[in-house]
Amino acid sequence: MSKIVIQSLPTGAGDAKRLAALLGLSWQEIALHRFPDGEIRVTVGPAASTTILYASLDQPNDKLIAILFAAEALRRAGASRLVLLAPYLCYMRQDAAFHEGEAISQKAVGRLFAATVDRVITVDAHLHRTHDIKAVFPGIEAEDLSAMPAIADALRKSGVDPATVVIGPDAESRPWVSDLASRLGLAYTVAQKIRRGDRSVEISFAEAALLAGRPALLVDDIVSSGGTLTACARALKDAGATAIDAVITHALFPPDMAAGFAAAGIRSVRSTSSVPHPSNAIPLDDILATALHGEIDGKRFPEKTP
Numbered sequence: 001m002s003k004i005v006i007q008s009l010p011t012g013a014g015d016a017k018r019l020a021a022l023l024g025l026s027w028q029e030i031a032l033h034r035f036p037d038g039e040i041r042v043t044v045g046p047a048a049s050t051t052i053l054y055a056s057l058d059q060p061n062d063k064l065i066a067i068l069f070a071a072e073a074l075r076r077a078g079a080s081r082l083v084l085l086a087p088y089l090c091y092m093r094q095d096a097a098f099h100e101g102e103a104i105s106q107k108a109v110g111r112l113f114a115a116t117v118d119r120v121i122t123v124d125a126h127l128h129r130t131h132d133i134k135a136v137f138p139g140i141e142a143e144d145l146s147a148m149p150a151i152a153d154a155l156r157k158s159g160v161d162p163a164t165v166v167i168g169p170d171a172e173s174r175p176w177v178s179d180l181a182s183r184l185g186l187a188y189t190v191a192q193k194i195r196r197g198d199r200s201v202e203i204s205f206a207e208a209a210l211l212a213g214r215p216a217l218l219v220d221d222i223v224s225s226g227g228t229l230t231a232c233a234r235a236l237k238d239a240g241a242t243a244i245d246a247v248i249t250h251a252l253f254p255p256d257m258a259a260g261f262a263a264a265g266i267r268s269v270r271s272t273s274s275v276p277h278p279s280n281a282i283p284l285d286d287i288l289a290t291a292l293h294g295e296i297d298g299k300r301f302p303e304k305t306p
């Protein structure tokens with residue numbers, strides 16, 4: 001049995017294959033068959049003692065079942081270590097029962113993976129109130145990588161107007177917005193957001209004067225309904241921003257929403273490769289490869305240099 005391999009679900013197979021090539025590992029696609037009644041059958045490739053399951057978990061419901069089945073097959077075939085590499089980790093936003101009777105989906109999904117794999121690696125997980133990813137996955141290894149170094153590199157390469165203000169849509173975005181702004185030497189501010197419904201938000205800026213006559217760079221972890229991005233763009237235009245661009249980690253929105261963003265005055269939307277999408281422009285390959293180095297050289301938790 002080989003030592004380490006990457007296997008991926010069909011969605012995102014291109015990203016997984018590229019990552020495997022970068023690390024000099026072999027890659028196989030997990031085959032999915034859908035039966036007439038809606039059930040699925042999963043066929044994995046040959047297991048390695050460490051098998052990395054690459055699956056970005058947008059459109060998650062079928063993928064969760066597919067991972068469970070793949071893990072069952074791989075364990076039975078002798079995989080002693082399973083690493084779930086999920087650049088987008090689903091159901092992290094429902095981290096509380098906001099109304100009586102609601103499930104805390106984050107807890108349920110965390111326990112499911114904790115019972116299924118040995119390590120979870122993800123990117124910009126929506127842990128705005130939970131903070132510690134280890135609390136989501138009790139008893140297993142878990143890491144939440146930041147996409148900001150990759151986003152900063154991409155922006156440096158494409159060039160950024162030094163007058164740009166980096167904008168976060170809400171108070172929770174402050175950690176990544178301030179990180180990106182400091183990497184690029186730019187000013188930043190965050191908006192106040194009130195969510196009225198799944199697709200409806202209100203955005204206002206306490207520091208609107210900072211925005212007048214300057215380009216704005218919106219940064220968000222997720223774009224789903226697009227409500228937040230659109231409302232932010234309108235508020236930025238009202239505040240006098242001269243141009244509005246957006247960079248996001250996880251593009252969950254339907255590609256045809258791009259026209260609506262343009263109509264709201266957004267000049268460009270660029271996303272990381274976390275979720276395959278026409279807006280992908282920022283590869284996560286390097287940060288994912290770095291996170292996997294420890295699996296290859298056997299030193300999973302190298303000493304951090306000060």
Ligand SMILES: O=P(O)(O)OC[C@H]1O[C@@H](O)[C@H](O)[C@@H]1O
Pocket residue numbers: 093126169198199201220221222223224225226227228229
């Ligand atoms: O407004 P949509 O695009 O639906 O949802 C994305 C926003 O909702 C928040 O949880 C995310 O952090 C992001 O700001």
